[in-house]
Amino acid sequence: MPRLLPHVSSPGGVLAVAGAALLAYAALYASPYELRVLTVAGVYALAAIGFQIVFGLAGALSLAQGAFFGIGAYVTGILGSRYGLPFPVTFPLSLLLPFVLAVLVGLPVLRLESHYFALATLGIAQVVLLLAVNLPDLTGGANGLAGVPGIAAFGVEVPRGRPLAAAVWAAVAAGGLLAWWMARGRWGRALTLVRDDPLAAATLGLDVGRLRLAAFTVSALYGGAAGALAVHTQRVVSPEVLEFPVMVSVLTIAIVGGRGRVAGAILGAVLLLHLPEWFRFLEQSYLVVYGAALLLAIVVAPYGLTGVLERLLPPPAAVPVPPRAWAERERPAGTVLCVEGLSKAFGGVRAVDGVTLSLEAGRVTGLIGPNGSGKTTLINLVSGLERPDGGRVVLNGREVTGWRADRLARAGIARTFQTASLPAGTVLDAVTAARLDRDGSIAAAQAHAGHALERVGALHLGPRDGAALPAALRRRVELARALAREPAVLLLDEPAAGLTDDEKADLAARIAAVAAGGVAVLVVEHDMDFLLPLVDRVVCLDGGRVLAQGAPAAVAADPAVIAAYLGDAPS
Ligand code: ADP
Ligand code: MG
Numbered sequence: 147m148p149r150l151l152p153h154v155s156s157p158g159g160v161l162a163v164a165g166a167a168l169l170a171y172a173a174l175y176a177s178p179y180e181l182r183v184l185t186v187a188g189v190y191a192l193a194a195i196g197f198q199i200v201f202g203l204a205g206a207l208s209l210a211q212g213a214f215f216g217i218g219a220y221v222t223g224i225l226g227s228r229y230g231l232p233f234p235v236t237f238p239l240s241l242l243l244p245f246v247l248a249v250l251v252g253l254p255v256l257r258l259e260s261h262y263f264a265l266a267t268l269g270i271a272q273v274v275l276l277l278a279v280n281l282p283d284l285t286g287g288a289n290g291l292a293g294v295p296g297i298a299a300f301g302v303e304v305p306r307g308r309p310l311a312a313a314v315w316a317a318v319a320a321g322g323l324l325a326w327w328m329a330r331g332r333w334g335r336a337l338t339l340v341r342d343d344p345l346a347a348a349t350l351g352l353d354v355g356r357l358r359l360a361a362f363t364v365s366a367l368y369g370g371a372a373g374a375l376a377v378h379t380q381r382v383v384s385p386e387v388l389e390f391p392v393m394v395s396v397l398t399i400a401i402v403g404g405r406g407r408v409a410g411a412i413l414g415a416v417l418l419l420h421l422p423e424w425f426r427f428l429e430q431s432y433l434v435v436y437g438a439a440l441l442l443a444i445v446v447a448p449y450g451l452t453g454v455l456e457r458l459l460p461p462p463a464a465v466p467v468p469p470r471a472w473a474e475r476e477r478p479a480g481t482v483l484c485v486e487g488l489s490k491a492f493g494g495v496r497a498v499d500g501v502t503l504s505l506e507a508g509r510v511t512g513l514i515g516p517n518g519s520g521k522t523t524l525i526n527l528v529s530g531l532e533r534p535d536g537g538r539v540v541l542n543g544r545e546v547t548g549w550r551a552d553r554l555a556r557a558g559i560a561r562t563f564q565t566a567s568l569p570a571g572t573v574l575d576a577v578t579a580a581r582l583d584r585d586g587s588i589a590a591a592q593a594h595a596g597h598a599l600e601r602v603g604a605l606h607l608g609p610r611d612g613a614a615l616p617a618a619l620r621r622r623v624e625l626a627r628a629l630a631r632e633p634a635v636l637l638l639d640e641p642a643a644g645l646t647d648d649e650k651a652d653l654a655a656r657i658a659a660v661a662a663g664g665v666a667v668l669v670v671e672h673d674m675d676f677l678l679p680l681v682d683r684v685v686c687l688d689g690g691r692v693l694a695q696g697a698p699a700a701v702a703a704d705p706a707v708i709a710a711y712l713g714d715a716p717s
Contacts, residue, residue: 196368202406205341212393214369223383290384404450469596477664558634568612
């Protein structure tokens, strides 16, 4: 079917047309009252854009966006009405106070599980509301403060009506562009991985806590700005700006509009602020409408209105990325990783119990043992996903015991997971994530990711959806992702599980090639036909302890190993 408006069939085209329509409505048609609704919609759009960054991109359910909004409102309200300070002074301060609060609260709570984070941020909102009501000398108490000046700078005040609407929407445009620019770059990609798979993000060198903190503080800046503009619009500030409906509105706007999308925040705000106007008969019960819209969106359109629009538009053509090899480094030799007396207990279970082993550059070490013998836990300890109770880990002569996963990843440790999983999105994007902390641009990261995919024979999978791949291919992509880190140590947790014999032979050749490049490789595997020819040494664990280690043939013939493990192995 020929498209009548080919230039509209891109997201940018749709945005431009929608923006122009909104502009024409505001400039030519809207009544003073309608302009006011539109202005308030702009204020909420700004708050929701910030919320998209912390909730939509970073996946942290912050319930503090309403509080940041309210604090921004009170800073402008108090300084403007009590002290007569002008917009150029009050506006930056309305951003600064929420920012400082976000840093103070975010630092301790952002490493918590997400539901604790949500509770902690809800606590902020409650405390701030209580303060506002109970400090009447400062805040005007329950009545609030009237007589807040309008937006004015250099002696010129922005009058109400069209000029004020234009000023607020100019702020939305500027904030929206900034957020869009941040979201599409390396930072936005890192945040999305933190949202989709925080463990993988950490093992790919991303500091999950710091990224979440940054997203939270940016959301606070947007919230504060929106609150300040709200008060300039209303000319009064009262505890209403801190109450829960503000937060509910922002959350609804983000979800109905489309999680993580700047356009979703704008679309959602314009729509939800107009819903009560269109459904006048509901009067004060607009929260019911919001609740219904929220439920409807979650059930029918989980990616919101922008998600629906994106599905109607043709998908962007995949641009082929020319793979680019990274500069070969000097091949190391000798021992790269030493583990000495490493221990970890979970409650009464000694999962890893005084394990000592070392990995050599250019060599493949096999790690075998019955289920539950501590193989995965050992990899978790060495890659920083678990903290050891005792023992030492030494990497290239440097003690790294107890380091966080992202720091170990940056020091040269890469791993795959026993259950290979990839975030939704293209395979190329998934592997590109492994380069975000080291390549200067997305283009360079993609080119290096292409090279890593090529090395495992998976370049053709680049445009496919990683989450939808069969398990065997997911494992292969996960291996590419680990290789893209150019690791000194590569830890593979059952990489051959579920592969056919041909695929296993192919994987063995690729692992051998990686080791030949100077990487110290550890492979966990149950299939001895696959493992024994591949490895230079074998370590056998049983009950968290090293049962035997040495040359493959010697370990395979060890009576203790046969009794504990190989005797009942299928091969
Ligand atoms: P393997 O990979 O060799 O099959 P694991 O390292 O997964 O073994 O597990 C070793 C032991 O530690 C098992 O008894 C397992 O139940 C226990 N374990 C592993 N991870 C945890 C955890 N996060 N919490 C509690 N117990 C655990
Ligand atoms: Mg395991």
